[in-house]
Amino acid sequence: xxxxxxxxxxxxxxxxxxxxxxxxxxxxxxxxxxxxxxxGSGALAxxxxxxxxxxxxxxxxxxxxxxxxxxxxxxxxxxxxxxVRETVRTAVAMSLICxxxxxxxxxxxxxxxxxxxxxxxDILGSAVCYLRIYSVGMPLVMLYNFxxxxxxxxxxxxxxxxxxxxxxxxxxxxxxxxxxxMGWGVAGVAAATxxxxxxxxxxxxRCLCTGGEAVGLKLRELRLYGDKVGxxxxxxxxxxxxxxxxxxxxxxxxxxxxxxGAAAVAGNTATIxxxxxxxxxxxxxxxxxxxxxxxxxxxxxxxxxxxxxxxCLGCAFAxxxxxxxxxxxxxxxxxxxxxxxxxxxxxxxxxxxxxxPLYALCGMNDVMAGSMRGMGHSAAPLVVSTLxxxxxxxxxxxxxxxxxxxxxxxxVSYPVSWVMTFAxxxxxxxxxRRRTGNVERRFCLPVKERGD
Numbered sequence: 001x002x003x004x005x006x007x008x009x010x011x012x013x014x015x016x017x018x019x020x021x022x023x024x025x026x027x028x029x030x031x032x033x034x035x036x037x038x039x040g041s042g043a044l045a046x047x048x049x050x051x052x053x054x055x056x057x058x059x060x061x062x063x064x065x066x067x068x069x070x071x072x073x074x075x076x077x078x079x080x081x082x083x084v085r086e087t088v089r090t091a092v093a094m095s096l097i098c099x100x101x102x103x104x105x106x107x108x109x110x111x112x113x114x115x116x117x118x119x120x121x122d123i124l125g126s127a128v129c130y131l132r133i134y135s136v137g138m139p140l141v142m143l144y145n146f147x148x149x150x151x152x153x154x155x156x157x158x159x160x161x162x163x164x165x166x167x168x169x170x171x172x173x174x175x176x177x178x179x180x181x182m183g184w185g186v187a188g189v190a191a192a193t194x195x196x197x198x199x200x201x202x203x204x205x206r207c208l209c210t211g212g213e214a215v216g217l218k219l220r221e222l223r224l225y226g227d228k229v230g231x232x233x234x235x236x237x238x239x240x241x242x243x244x245x246x247x248x249x250x251x252x253x254x255x256x257x258x259x260x261g262a263a264a265v266a267g268n269t270a271t272i273x274x275x276x277x278x279x280x281x282x283x284x285x286x287x288x289x290x291x292x293x294x295x296x297x298x299x300x301x302x303x304x305x306x307x308x309x310x311x312c313l314g315c316a317f318a319x320x321x322x323x324x325x326x327x328x329x330x331x332x333x334x335x336x337x338x339x340x341x342x343x344x345x346x347x348x349x350x351x352x353x354x355x356x357p358l359y360a361l362c363g364m365n366d367v368m369a370g371s372m373r374g375m376g377h378s379a380a381p382l383v384v385s386t387l388x389x390x391x392x393x394x395x396x397x398x399x400x401x402x403x404x405x406x407x408x409x410x411x412v413s414y415p416v417s418w419v420m421t422f423a424x425x426x427x428x429x430x431x432x433r434r435r436t437g438n439v440e441r442r443f444c445l446p447v448k449e450r451g452d
Contacts, residue, residue: 006308014287061099077296107132242386
């Protein structure tokens with residue numbers, strides 16, 4: 001990460017992340033396809049009604065896992081083994097604490113939360129059932145995400161991929177067995193997701209325990225180190241709040257979609273799942289930019305920061321644009337995989353043609369944010385993204401959508417907000433680089449001891 005040509009290194013690092021995220025998306029896609037095909041559009045809508053809500057609940061803590069990745073990567077760059085170990089122990093302990101709290105909250109508050117979203121009455125019972133069962137597995141979701149972040153920080157993106165390959169295959173098989181074979185409906189979809197998340201969490205934990213001298217995790221030594229908690233929170237909380245901002249706008253948009261009925265909810269849910277695969281084509285470059293920048297910052301190699309950013313931006317643009325073209329070329333086929341109702345399919349295709357042409361900007365915005373966080377600046381991308389993705393979209397719904405009242409006018413808010421946010425991110429990055437220069441070292445973390 002700190003030497004040699006940037007582009008080949010970024011591609012080698014990113015490809016396993018992309019493949020892993022495709023498999024992770026297969027969890028949700030398998031849930032929706034099996035639910036829609038074997039339990040009907042109502043079951044698909046019940047699963048989809050939880051999508052934005054679950055993202056809202058967990059995104060703050062997923063941001064903390066990004067903090068784990070960046071802090072661990074800086075200590076790797078600074079060659080401080082003790083600090084790496086303490087960060088990993090802290091991260092695993094935090095994941096279990098956060099996951100347990102989220103599980104209790106999600107199970108207890110499910111009916112209130114879903115009613116607050118205006119979930120249609122004919123699918124409310126099934127949606128509550130799904131959320132409560134899913135909440136049982138929250139500690140497993142958190143453990144995998146925090147553990148994977150720590151493993152990836154050292155440059156190992158293959159073992160997390162193997163974890164997801166195994167769990168993804170299990171999830172598909174369990175979905176078919178529980179829903180198509182046993183007839184459990186939405187409850188079977190949720191149970192399959194929990195069990196497959198348990199497989200990936202167990203495997204990533206084993207990776208940490210057998211990670212060699214640099215990690216050397218021992219479960220009996222799990223504890224929270226105050227300074228490491230502080231560093232993870234300093235980087236991760238702004239990233240998590242940014243994710244929460246995105247999710248708040250998604251929840252508000254979901255509530256607007258709910259007003260059009262179950263068919264619109266099902267079609268919207270199908271497109272969100274397809275969008276996930278588009279985003280995955282770019283996500284690896286966002287993760288690369290964050291981790292590469294953090295390692296180079298830890299080593300004081302600020303001369304490589306700009307090169308890493310522009311390579312990752314170019315790769316994200318190319319990958320996002322190509323993926324969008326492919327999806328639009330097979331729009332009805334893809335939508336039909338999820339939806340058996342023609343009206344739901346029509347909604348899905350409509351959203352695809354409005355949102356997908358500029359979808360590459362979504363990934364490029366994340367790359368910009370990842371570079372600034374890797375250098376130690378978490379506040380700037382938080383402010384820009386909150387204004388662009390959350391505040392702007394809420395205002396759009398209150399004005400343009402309220403005036404026009406169509407799904408098309410609702411979906412246009414996405415590409416407009418991406419254009420505005422990218423321009424603001426680019427200006428913020430340029431301002432930060434002018435201040436720091438190429439030799440600035442104040443973002444390097446203090447090192448207790450090198451090598452021990």
